Amino acid sequence: MPPLAQPNQPPALHDRAIDNLRYIRETMERASAFTAVPGWGQVAIGVSALATTYIAAQQATARGWLFVWLAEAIVSSLIAGWSMDRKARKSGVPLLSGPGRKVVFSLSPPMIVGAILTIALFRAGLVNLIPAVWLLLYGTGVVTSGMYSVSVVPVMGICFMALGAIALFAPASYGSWLMAAGFGGLHIIFGSIIARKYGG
Secondary structure, X not given: OOOOOOOOOOOOHHHHHHHHHHHHHHXXXXXXXXXXXXXXXXXXXXXXXXXXXXXXXXXXXXXXXXXXXXXXXXXXXXXXXHHHHHHHHHXXXXXXXXXXXXXXXXXXXXXXXXXXXXXXXXXXXXXHHHHHHHHHHHHHHHHHHHOOEOOHHHHHHHHHHHHHHHHHHOOHHHHHHHHHHHHHHHHHHHHHHHHHHOOO
């Protein structure tokens, strides 16, 4: 007589608990905001942008002005990366968690488009339009990526976009001042707010 078939064994309690915890963690990670936006890092970026405004104003050519600001873009990216990593480690949150990845992927396309348009505008001799393009696209990236971050971040992006719209129709001589107001002033103001309200 063949042996009776054994009923399917239910999964062990330990295995089910692990699966449940994994599901809860992933759900919370998807739902939570990216809080590693570095307030003091933003302030440092703002200060470096104000210094860059002064240095760029001393340049005799549009090429020199552009290269100074491109150097500032590299410096500010390094400051942002270092300060975000530092704040994430301090908070015990992975930098590239679910919300962190969404922030990066939302911010990247406007930055890439900005780089491409910068090359095209420079080659066409339309350097006076670069401040408007940078402010508008940076603001757009901050608004879209800010949807996964703390609530003050999208507001900062909207302010950048407003400055970009002004720069688009203002006299060319206003471009550098609006860059200073945006990349300098707005970073300092909103960075201070983030630092005080969201832990540095």
